Amino acid sequence: MNFDLKEHPHRRYNPLNGEWVLVSPHRMKRPWQGQVEKPEKEIKPEYEATCYLCPGNSRAGGEQNPEYDHTFVFTNDFSALLEDTPMGTYEKGGLLKAKGAKGMCRVICFSPRHDLTLPELSQEDIVRVVELWQQEYKALGSLPEIQYVQIFENKGQMMGCSNPHPHGQIWAQSDVPVEPAKEGKQQGDYYQRFQTSLLQDYVALELKEKERIVINNEHFLVVVPFWAVWPFETMIISKRHFQNILQMTEEEKQAYAAVLKELTILYDNLFETSFPYSAGIHQAPTDGMEHTEWHFHHHFYPPLLRSATVKKFMVGYEMLGNPQRDITAEHSAERLRSLPKEHYKMK
Ligand code: H2U
Numbered sequence: 275m276n277f278d279l280k281e282h283p284h285r286r287y288n289p290l291n292g293e294w295v296l297v298s299p300h301r302m303k304r305p306w307q308g309q310v311e312k313p314e315k316e317i318k319p320e321y322e323a324t325c326y327l328c329p330g331n332s333r334a335g336g337e338q339n340p341e342y343d344h345t346f347v348f349t350n351d352f353s354a355l356l357e358d359t360p361m362g363t364y365e366k367g368g369l370l371k372a373k374g375a376k377g378m379c380r381v382i383c384f385s386p387r388h389d390l391t392l393p394e395l396s397q398e399d400i401v402r403v404v405e406l407w408q409q410e411y412k413a414l415g416s417l418p419e420i421q422y423v424q425i426f427e428n429k430g431q432m433m434g435c436s437n438p439h440p441h442g443q444i445w446a447q448s449d450v451p452v453e454p455a456k457e458g459k460q461q462g463d464y465y466q467r468f469q470t471s472l473l474q475d476y477v478a479l480e481l482k483e484k485e486r487i488v489i490n491n492e493h494f495l496v497v498v499p500f501w502a503v504w505p506f507e508t509m510i511i512s513k514r515h516f517q518n519i520l521q522m523t524e525e526e527k528q529a530y531a532a533v534l535k536e537l538t539i540l541y542d543n544l545f546e547t548s549f550p551y552s553a554g555i556h557q558a559p560t561d562g563m564e565h566t567e568w569h570f571h572h573h574f575y576p577p578l579l580r581s582a583t584v585k586k587f588m589v590g591y592e593m594l595g596n597p598q599r600d601i602t603a604e605h606s607a608e609r610l611r612s613l614p615k616e617h618y619k620m621k
């Protein structure tokens with residue numbers, strides 16, 4: 275019997291974080307009798323008087339939002355990281371270790387419209403979001419105590435998002451968090467060995483293999499990575515090797531906005547629902563070093579598995595062993611790329 279990625283259980287290696295995922299393609303026909311979640315209500319007003327992100331409304335801290343026209347950014351009223359924390363350390367017996375963490379958390383409204391999400395915004399409006407990400411990366415990243423600026427979005431109740439108003443978050447902090455630290459290490463090792471960017475080589479390989487491509491525009495490639503953990507996980511990777519969002523050319527910024535729109539439309543179309551996910555940018559730390567090894571990319575981790583209500587759980591073996599998936603990355607990519615390019619609500 276020949277080893278076949280489509281048939282036989284196997285482990286796949288993630289070169290970006292050095293971890294493994296178990297793939298069990300033979301289980302794709304397994305019946306489902308487990309949890310069914312209630313679909314989220316779809317019809318929303320353009321303005322919601324009780325929403326703490328809508329223009330003109332008051333937030334929990336008592337501050338009032340301006341009557342903003344496009345995007346709006348403010349410091350999180352319940353920031354997980356604070357600016358004026360003492361930077362001490364704690365150590366007992368070599369086993370109990372802690373150190374102070376300093377930083378700031380920001381919330382970004384993508385649009386004044388309460389009822390829209392990224393796929394429903396115009397490319398022009400998404401460009402404004404990208405420009406705000408650039409501004410924040412620059413402003414927060416240039417603070418001497420800030421080593422990393424994590425830009426992300428939690429979308430949908432299923433992901434613990436507290437409000438449907440389109441928004442994202444930024445946490446800037448005095449350390450590089452665990453995930454980008456793993457990726458930085460892996461990219462650094464690769465760069466040292468081959469003098470090229472790991473993701474540059476990966477993009478070239480995926481363009482040749484063609485099996486896992488979801489979207490391919492002039493400046494960005496979207497793939498279901500070979501090592502994807504979530505059923506419809508994707509990565510937006512810049513074709514050019516650059517380290518951070520400030521290094522994008524005008525054309526790349528447009529192409530990035532286009533690809534963000536296209537991808538989130540495909541996601542919504544998959545189960546004809548506002549597709550939940552956690553997504554975010556990985557890019558070079560802001561610790562003052564050059565970080566040539568870093569290659570800009572954007573991860574999407576969506577939980578849905580087989581319908582608008584049935585999600586993948588990360589439990590049991592995945593908590594104790596390592597992540598596992600049934601549907602192959604190739605199969606997911608094929609499904610995503612064959613979906614209509616127009617948002618289902620426009621039908
Ligand atoms: P989610 O994207 O996960 O729903 O988070 C929204 C953030 O908005 C959350 O971190 C903040 C919460 O602390 N927030 C405010 O800053 N002000 C408010 O009035 C309510 C929520």
Ligand code: ZN
Pocket residue numbers: 457555556571573
């Ligand atoms: Zn990453």
